[in-house]
Amino acid sequence: MDKRPxxxxxxxxxxxxxxxxxxxxxxxxxxxxxxxxxRVPYGTRSRDTIIKYVxxxxxxxxxxxxxxxxxxxxxxxxxxxxxxxxxxxxxxxxVVEPAARAAVAATKNKRIGVLGTGATIKYGKYVSNIxxxxxxxxxxxxxxPMFVPLVENGYTDSEATRIIAREYLDEMKEKGIDTLxxxxxxxxxxxxxxxxxxxxxxxLIDSGAVAARAAYDFLNxxxxxxxxxxxxxxxxxxxxxxxxxxxxxxxxLDRPIKESVEKIEIEGF
Amino acid sequence: MDKRPxxxxxxxxxxxxxxxxxxxxxxxxxxxxxxxxxRVPYGTRSRDTIIKYVxxxxxxxxxxxxxxxxxxxxxxxxxxxxxxxxxxxxxxxxVVEPAARAAVAATKNKRIGVLGTGATIKYGKYVSNIxxxxxxxxxxxxxxPMFVPLVENGYTDSEATRIIAREYLDEMKEKGIDTLxxxxxxxxxxxxxxxxxxxxxxxLIDSGAVAARAAYDFLNxxxxxxxxxxxxxxxxxxxxxxxxxxxxxxxxLDRPIKESVEKIEIEGF
Numbered sequence: 001m002d003k004r005p006x007x008x009x010x011x012x013x014x015x016x017x018x019x020x021x022x023x024x025x026x027x028x029x030x031x032x033x034x035x036x037x038x039r040v041p042y043g044t045r046s047r048d049t050i051i052k053y054v055x056x057x058x059x060x061x062x063x064x065x066x067x068x069x070x071x072x073x074x075x076x077x078x079x080x081x082x083x084x085x086x087x088x089x090x091x092x093x094x095v096v097e098p099a100a101r102a103a104v105a106a107t108k109n110k111r112i113g114v115l116g117t118g119a120t121i122k123y124g125k126y127v128s129n130i131x132x133x134x135x136x137x138x139x140x141x142x143x144x145p146m147f148v149p150l151v152e153n154g155y156t157d158s159e160a161t162r163i164i165a166r167e168y169l170d171e172m173k174e175k176g177i178d179t180l181x182x183x184x185x186x187x188x189x190x191x192x193x194x195x196x197x198x199x200x201x202x203x204l205i206d207s208g209a210v211a212a213r214a215a216y217d218f219l220n221x222x223x224x225x226x227x228x229x230x231x232x233x234x235x236x237x238x239x240x241x242x243x244x245x246x247x248x249x250x251x252x253l254d255r256p257i258k259e260s261v262e263k264i265e266i267e268g269f
Numbered sequence: 270m271d272k273r274p275x276x277x278x279x280x281x282x283x284x285x286x287x288x289x290x291x292x293x294x295x296x297x298x299x300x301x302x303x304x305x306x307x308r309v310p311y312g313t314r315s316r317d318t319i320i321k322y323v324x325x326x327x328x329x330x331x332x333x334x335x336x337x338x339x340x341x342x343x344x345x346x347x348x349x350x351x352x353x354x355x356x357x358x359x360x361x362x363x364v365v366e367p368a369a370r371a372a373v374a375a376t377k378n379k380r381i382g383v384l385g386t387g388a389t390i391k392y393g394k395y396v397s398n399i400x401x402x403x404x405x406x407x408x409x410x411x412x413x414p415m416f417v418p419l420v421e422n423g424y425t426d427s428e429a430t431r432i433i434a435r436e437y438l439d440e441m442k443e444k445g446i447d448t449l450x451x452x453x454x455x456x457x458x459x460x461x462x463x464x465x466x467x468x469x470x471x472x473l474i475d476s477g478a479v480a481a482r483a484a485y486d487f488l489n490x491x492x493x494x495x496x497x498x499x500x501x502x503x504x505x506x507x508x509x510x511x512x513x514x515x516x517x518x519x520x521x522l523d524r525p526i527k528e529s530v531e532k533i534e535i536e537g538f
Contacts, residue, residue, distance in 0.1 A: 038318055039308065044421075046510035049307055149418035152313075160429040241315035267536060 002224040005030035005235075006215065007061035007069040007090075011053075012040035013152065013245070014185030014208070015072030016252035018095070019234070021212035023253070026225065029232045032064050035249075036266060038239030041148050042075040043117020043184070047083075050119060054080040058088060059269040060237070066090060067224050070215050072208050074184040075117045078125040091218065095207040098214035099181045100129035106203040107179040110134060113172045113202075114141045115194075116183035117148065126183055140175045144168045144187075151186045152248070161193055169197045181205045189252065234259050239266040271493040274299035274504075275484065276330035276338040276359075280322075281309035282421065282514070283454030283477070284341030285521035287364070288503070290481035292522070295494065298501045301333050304518075305535060307508030310417050311344040312386020312453070316352075319388060323349040327357060328538040329506070335359060336493050339484050341477055343453040344386045347394040360487065364476040367483035368450045369398035375472040376448040379403060382441045382471075383410045384463075385452035386417065395452055409444045413437045413456075420455045421517070430462055438466045450474045458521065503528050508535040 006022065008015055012035050019033055034057055036042075042050050054076045061069055068091040071077045077094030085092060103112045114126040121143040130137050146164050155161045172180065180198060182188055185208040195204060219225045226232075238245050242261040249257045275291065277284055281304050288302055303326055305311075311319050323345045330338055337360040340346045346363030354361060372381045383395040390412040399406050415433050424430045441449065449467060451457055454477040464473060488494045495501075507514050511530040518526045 038314065040313075044309075044509075045307065049509055145422050146418060146424070149415060153414050155415070155433075158432070160432040163427070163429040163432070164424075240313075240318055243315075 001227045002067050003226050003228065004065050004067040005032045007032050007034070007064065007066040008072050009034040009036065009057045009061060009069070010073040010185055011042035011075060012037050013248055013252050014148070016249055017185045017188045017206065018070060018072035018208035018212050020253050021209040022215070023232070025212060025216055027232060028226050028228045028230060030226070030234070031232060032061060032066060032235045032237070034060055034237045035245065036239050037241070037245065038266065041117065042073065043119050043145065043148060045119065047079045047119070047123065050076060050079045051083055054084060056266050056269040058092065060264065060266060062090060068093065068215060068219065070211055071095065072185050072211060074120045074207055078116065078120040078123045082125060093211065093215055093218065095185065095211040096125045096129050098210040099183065099205050099207040100126060100133060102205045102210045103179045103181050104130060104134045104137065106205065107137070109176070109178045110137045111175060111177045112137055112139050113175065113177040113180040114139060114183050115144050115168070115180065115187060116141065118143045118145050120183050126181060140172060140177060142168055142172055147190060148184065148186050151189045156189045157193060161190065165190065165193050165197055169194065173198065177202060179203045179205065181207060183207055236261045237264050239264060270496045271336050272495050272497065273334050273336040274301050276301050276303070276333065276335040277341050278303040278305065278326045278330060278338070279342040279454055280311035280344060281306050282517055282521050283417070285518055286454050286457045286475065287339060287341035287477035287481050289522050290478040291484070292501070294481060294485055296501060297495050297497045297499060299495070299503070300501060301330060301335060301504045301506070303329055303506045304514065305508050306510070306514065307535060310386070311342065312388050312414065312417060314388065316348045316388070316392065319345060319348045320352055323353060325535050325538040327361065329533065329535060331359060337362065337484060337488065339480055340364065341454050341480060343389045343476055347385065347389040347392045351394060362480065362484055362487065364454065364480040365394045365398050367479040368452065368474050368476040369395060369402060371474045371479045372448045372450050373399060373403045373406065375474065376406070378445070378447045379406045380444060380446040381406055381408050382444065382446040382449040383408060383452050384413050384437070384449065384456060385410065387412045387414050389452055395450060409441060409446060411437055411441055416459060417453065417455050420458045425458045426462060430459065434459065434462050434466055438463065442467065446471060448472045448474065450476060452476055505530045506533050508533060
């Protein structure tokens with residue numbers, strides 16, 4: 001039993017889809033969330049830049065007495081985690097490995113699609129993680145750089161989003177995949193648009209949610225769950241204006257953010 | 270006569286629409302361009318963040334022996350320039366004042382529209398600059414947060430862009446404006462989409478181009494034009510990956526970027 005909070009971070013708001021799942025399956029856990037809204041998006045940055053940002057994000061979370069860190073960001077998990085995993089004495093988990101496992105468990109025809117930011121697709125970590133578990137899987141990646149701005153601006157179900165999504169997904173449909181990883185934690189907000197295009201026979205893997213479930217398994221195995229009966233508490237930190245965070249963040253969490261949101265200077269970490 | 274280069278900066282690629290005009294009207298001037306691609310977009314940031322970034326951008330350009338600086342960015346000109354204009358001994362010019370003058374010169378019915386990023390519209394500097402010159406003008410501002418990502422991802426003439434643009438511009442049309450400021454230097458790449466929606470009776474003001482012309486007037490008046498007969502030379506600096514800059518930048522400049530592009534660590538300035 002361990003009452004310390006779990007640290008979760010993302011380039012912005014997307015990681016809240018992971019927090020939503022934590023609230024659901026581990027309602028007694030305390031969470032400290034950092035959204036790097038001052039430097040979002042990560043998906044268009046170079047790997048050097050992403051690694052630098054992720055190190056700072058981890059250093060900030062470690063100023064609290066936390067028991068584990070979830071990188072609830074497809075880009076940071078793909079483009080940084082493999083290079084920095086050994087640097088921390090606190091357990092750091094990403095979204096790629098859990099999503100790869102969930103996809104391999106779900107697929108019947110071993111044809112799996114991966115949607116992600118430019119950097120996520122470029123560094124191919126979903127592909128290599130799936131291949132490690134299921135060497136004969138065929139994997140098709142597609143960078144969807146417009147999805148993050150569309151979600152962050154509330155275009156979760158508009159005709160413009162459908163047009164852009166069809167462009168991204170047309171080749172995915174042609175490949176005959178039966179499982180599709182939403183490899184960026186923003187994309188679950190486009191689940192209905194993506195699901196409509198792909199059809200009901202394609203299983204969508206929500207990378208934020210499966211990362212939360214993997215964190216549960218890890219904490220359970222190591223006897224680190226809080227096991228308290230009190231509801232968990234949540235603290236939110238951002239690196240830019242706190243104004244929009246509560247409104248937009250509530251959309252991601254699917255419940256109102258009533259807690260105060262604090263701004264920090266991430267470059268100082 | 271002054272052979273020193275002109276410094277130009279933007280949050281990313283948009284400022285190249287200003288450089289394009291410099292190449293046209295001052296072909297003998299040398300230019301040093303900085304695109305803060307590692308921290309783009311500025312338009313969603315808080316004013317404190319934008320001011321911090323702009324101070325660093327100016328400090329970087331001043332490491333060269335330059336004769337003037339153009340902030341070729343609607344957001345930085347609106348949300349930072351008024352607060353930092355007196356800090357530099359080198360002349361610093363933005364896009365807001367020239368665009369306001371051009372709009373007042375162009376309008377017949379004194380009904381002027383302004384399109385810009387969230388921060389640009391919020392700080393209202395186009396409005397106050399127009400009011401200073403033409404107190405009885407009626408001005409209608411509209412934040413268009415999707416335009417920068419659409420342009421940076423090459424959606425300059427797609428159906429999705431037309432749908433989003435119509436949403437942004439419908440209320441502008443209802444207001445009966447005859448002049449529309451493209452208050453972000455990315456927006457000239459959407460000129461044909463915006464022009465089609467607004468109709469040929471609405472004059473579009475290209476803020477990057479008018480800023481270049483205002484810089485010409487300033488340099489001419491102060492006797493600071495190079496007056497050489499040799500073609501100007503161009504140096505490009507960015508704060509993230511140099512890979513995509515030449516390709517995308519050529520689209521903005523409407524000519525190939527053959528010069529090498531250098532990456533700098535802007536946070537060190």
